[in-house]
Amino acid sequence: MGWEPGNSARMRRRYQHLTGRVLRDTAAKVGGLLWPMAADGGEEATGAAQASAGGLVYVARIGEYLVPFRDRGHADFLMERWRSERPGQLAEVEEWERWKWEREGHGGPGAVRDRLPNRRVVHHAHAAFLPSGAREPATRLDPWSVDVWEFETDLYPDQVVRWGTLRRVGGVIDVRARARSKEP
Template sequence: MAGLLGVGEGGGQGGPAGLCQNPFGQLRHRLENEGCLPPLNMQGQALTSLPQGAHELDCGSLVGRAEVLGGLLLILGVSDAVVDAIMGWEPGKSARMRRRYQHLTSRVLKDTADRVGGLLWGNGPMQAPGSAVHGAGRSPVPAELMVYIARLGERRVSFRHREHAAEVVMQWSEDWPDRTAEVEEWDCRHWEREGPGGVRAIRNGMAERAVVFHARALFLPSGERETTGLPDGWSVPAWDFETDAYTDRPSAWRTVRLPGAGQEVEASARGTNTLAVEKAFAEACAQAVDRARNPGKYGDADEWQPARASPSLM
């Protein structure tokens, strides 16, 4: 870690040779010279006070400076797993730091990435190690031909604007902290060839998200409610691209007879308004009881009806 931050083994500041060999050390040195970080003396202590507004993070400490560099890597678009590996953090810390910075606007992030990228790599073609994106000014593809992908586990959702993909990724990480999420940049032609849905799937606006309330119960053919040991109701966040889970309706309900020997009838309701869902669920349960007792009324009667005895066999 000391080598990564440009600090010598004895706790002092690395010399010019060490800085030249380590780009992160160069970045630290440049930020110190420009007053963005307080320089250290030979004992590793801060020589100057922190810049105004930087009181939340002790940039003069080794841990604080590591978080500064880790934050810069995240802003530059380096994936969470790579940042965790570079900084020696436990898995998941990068995701927590990313959520900490989610109040920053996309314009601020882009400007910061441009400036820090210039400090760290100059104007050459090199990009951040392990980065899933191309820094502004270094990509050979014009911005209007780029597609920004919210990669949510195995799912990829494409957006025309980067801020929309970034917002989905940040909210997804907060909703599901144990699942991976990051922003990718694709050439539009590459997405057209290999992306799910092709160009038609690229979104020009922000995706819709809702907290969907659910309720479910099973009823036996006698009309009695079956004990399942599962909760009757729950809620989960869902996006409009999760077509099997999302709804924007206040409430909706249905009943269905399940296949199998038990012939149970399921009553379910879901929606965005918890009181409306409760009312709908009560209606669903009432119909489920009647459907369980009267399968023919709802078209649930078995195809194989008991055959009438032939008079010649009587």
């Protein structure tokens, strides 16, 4: 790579280190590109080769989310927790070949999880104040806190605490606050 002879070993150690998993995944991808069909097995052998190259991905289909896991137990746990908190919403686990997830899933191989997502509680508050300073009776019900998982990014504030005010007609001021914590 054009390094000086005396520094090449040090430079290789510093810039060319790769983990075993990265090397295996790369080798599997290159192998799939070079030999997409087994000589004597046709499509069936190709599917088996792709499956053995990457294995299964357990996809928890919960509500509108697809959350892929390496471990079936993690997917099952997430599905059961989702069902208990959101009755009536879709919750099931599907087994996908890894190559299928990489082709059709959101986020590719980097999205496949090897741990359970962290729980968070997102706290919401909404109040309206009259020009006199008195609090107006609540016009709508906002939950004070909502349990969410890290993949529900639409429920997350981008800061630990966020608040804002809005002046309505007649001098009424709306105040909204949102905060998050790691505690379930």
